[in-house]
Amino acid sequence: xxxxxxxxxxxxxxxxSGDISAAELQELDALLKADPSLAKGQELMQRFxxxxxxxxxxxxxxxxxxxxxxxxxxxxxxxxxxxRTVKRAWLAPLLKIAAVxxxxxxxxxxxxxxxxxxxxxxxxxxxxxxxxxxxADGTTVWLNADSELKYPPRFASxxxxxxxxxxxxxxxxxxxxxxxxxxxxxxxxxxxxxxFNIKSYPGDRAYEATLITGEVEVTLAAQPDKKIRLKPxxxxxxxxxxxxxxxxxxxxxxxxxxxxxxxxxxxxxxAWVDNMLLFRDEDFASLALRMERWYNVTIRFxxxxxEQLRFTGAFKKETPEEALEALQVIESFNYRHxxxxxxxx
Numbered sequence: 001x002x003x004x005x006x007x008x009x010x011x012x013x014x015x016x017s018g019d020i021s022a023a024e025l026q027e028l029d030a031l032l033k034a035d036p037s038l039a040k041g042q043e044l045m046q047r048f049x050x051x052x053x054x055x056x057x058x059x060x061x062x063x064x065x066x067x068x069x070x071x072x073x074x075x076x077x078x079x080x081x082x083x084r085t086v087k088r089a090w091l092a093p094l095l096k097i098a099a100v101x102x103x104x105x106x107x108x109x110x111x112x113x114x115x116x117x118x119x120x121x122x123x124x125x126x127x128x129x130x131x132x133x134x135x136a137d138g139t140t141v142w143l144n145a146d147s148e149l150k151y152p153p154r155f156a157s158x159x160x161x162x163x164x165x166x167x168x169x170x171x172x173x174x175x176x177x178x179x180x181x182x183x184x185x186x187x188x189x190x191x192x193x194x195x196f197n198i199k200s201y202p203g204d205r206a207y208e209a210t211l212i213t214g215e216v217e218v219t220l221a222a223q224p225d226k227k228i229r230l231k232p233x234x235x236x237x238x239x240x241x242x243x244x245x246x247x248x249x250x251x252x253x254x255x256x257x258x259x260x261x262x263x264x265x266x267x268x269x270x271a272w273v274d275n276m277l278l279f280r281d282e283d284f285a286s287l288a289l290r291m292e293r294w295y296n297v298t299i300r301f302x303x304x305x306x307e308q309l310r311f312t313g314a315f316k317k318e319t320p321e322e323a324l325e326a327l328q329v330i331e332s333f334n335y336r337h338x339x340x341x342x343x344x345x
Contacts, residue, residue, distance in 0.1 A: 128296025138173035
């Protein structure tokens with residue numbers, strides 16, 4: 001938090017505890033007038049304090065604090081260091097102002113987190129569309145088709161956090177004082193300055209993080225205590241179960257990016273940034289899903305056995321029909337147009 005925010009919380013805590021002087025009250029009013037964001041949160045702080053349980057402070061205030069900690073942990077705004085400090089504070093006899101300060105500080109952090117979430121901008125790409133996004137810190141993001149990125153217009157003073165569903169390539173601006181964190185529903189990627197690709201489409205058979213340069217740390221949603229460090233050219237693959245339930249996902253695998261051809265430098269995982277759809281020894285079912293997103297079409301299999309056909313190739317400017325005709329040179333199958341879909345048989 002900024003210094004004026006810390007001072008505001010201290011003065012508000014004194015006001016709520018009934019221990020504020022006239023001079024301090026005047027200073028609090030001046031802070032509120034100078035910073036509208038502080039005034040915006042004051043009503044919530046006062047409501048929080050009024051609704052606290054009455055009675056023995058050592059019991060009821062502690063219970064209110066524990067409930068607040070649970071909410072903050074769920075919102076990912078609670079850090080370990082403050083927890084240890086606060087718990088020692090609750091075990092020792094404190095003045096009422098200290099108890100109020102802890103509760104109001106916690107409520108302010110939770111409020112700030114929720115307010116930031118509400119202020120996020122959203123970039124959503126339909127199938128067949130790819131876009132380039134420049135973030136406020138200088139980070140460049142290439143957002144793939146059928147993907148969504150949420151990000152703040154300005155980053156906080158101590159971290160840079162964005163939220164991804166789908167696939168994106170990040171070239172992160174280095175800032176040692178503010179780690180860059182990408183949240184997906186499957187994993188959280190923590191970096192300082194690097195370039196990497198994340199593929200996290202809901203419902204896919206696997207979710208991937210491919211590191212190109214730098215170093216990242218990945219935390220899995222299903223295993224929050226386990227941290228995985230990736231080095232350049234590492235690719236983390238998190239397979240999903242048949243039901244696609246993250247909490248029951250298999251253990252992640254570390255492999256290498258796929259090159260096409262093997263002796264070339266083109267990386268399949270990131271070729272889409274250069275408007276190329278590359279594939280090597282990929283089964284038809286997986287390739288068809290990528291083609292759906294790439295071309296904004298629907299592909300359906302009448303003959304399920306054809307899903308197991310495997311292909312190696314590259315598409316760039318082909319139409320969906322031209323792409324399928326090129327695949328027909330490699331393997332025997334037919335296709336037809338039916339109800340706005342391409343049906344493989």
